[in-house]
Amino acid sequence: MFNYHTPVMLRECMEGLAIKPDGVYVDVTFGGGGHSKEILRRLGEKGRLLAFDQDEDAKANVPNDDRLTFIDQNFRFLKNYCRLFGAMPVDGILADLGVSSHQFDQPERGFSIRFDADLDMRMDRAGGLTAAEVINTYKEEQLHKIFGVYGEIQNAKTLARSIVTARLNEPVTTVSRFKEVIGRLIPRGKENKYLAQVFQALRIEVNQELEALQEFLEQSAEVLRPGGRLVVMSYHSLEDRLVKNFIAKGKFRGEVEKDFFGNEIKPFDAVVRKAITASEEEVKVNGRARSAKLRVAVKL
Structure with a gap:
């Protein structure tokens, strides 16, 4: 148990x-x-x-x-x-x-910053919205709000703009690609905390x-x-x-x-x-x- x-x-x-x-x-x-x-x-x-x-x-x-x-x-x-x-x-x-x-320890669920996987984060895997859909379809203003309010991230506006710019070239669908896209915005020495806040914000949005x-x-x-x-x-x-x-x-x-x-x-x-x-x-x-x-x- x-x-x-x-x-x-x-x-x-x-x-x-x-x-x-x-x-x-x-x-x-x-x-x-x-x-x-x-x-x-x-x-x-x-x-x-x-x-x-x-x-x-x-x-x-x-x-x-x-x-x-x-x-x-x-x-x-x-x-x-x-x-x-x-x-x-x-x-x-x-x-x-x-x-x-258990959910954090399952790489394929996409909850954890430790593993590469598809950006999923659904508690109910029969549900519709995934983290990848949020990242690739939400408008810049929506992403700004999600990261600012749900993640309490200081540079939420810059983060949202970087994501929207990156996805113009190709969709951001995996944890590793997402971390690569936002890498330069992560405060040095606070990598884990920052990523945890970003992932928390996405998870809250995906699962309402x-x-x-x-x-x-x-x-x-x-x-x-x-x-x-x-x-x-x-x-x-x-x-x-x-x-x-x-x-x-x-x-x-x-x-x-x-x-x-x-x-x-x-x-x-x-x-x-x-x-x-x-x-x-x-x-x-x-x-x-x-x-x-x-x-x-x-x-x-």
């Missing part, structure tokens, strides 16, 4: 969910199944778990357990499938928003990650029972900001709405005010835990 993906902050996630043995829970990012298997271990015979994952490879990790229902879909369809399987309302929802180690996250968060408020727990772990500031704002205000931007009497109108209350981070011990054995931020909320 942990060869596929080592679950981050496993103990903290379980404490956040406050699992009841006969409860109904949803793991919307099944992956290697690390978190799901721990939830199942804590559930009794009458407990129930729904697990979502759009990655075909995740199916191989599904345990044979009658209490588990596996749903091969994006978590943006949370409400539809919870209703379809008669699971509403639920007692807890867990989301680990990171890309699994921020749109899916917003849809999921809005639906989680409808799917959870009062007193139910929402536990979300994110790995970059764009995701964490959306999660933090939605828990604090019930919306993604602007101020929290209030009723006639001045009471805040929002679906959640934060269980902990600040994001939970991994211990030094965990970071030593699992480097991916370094950037993880865990937020826990209770449905009002």
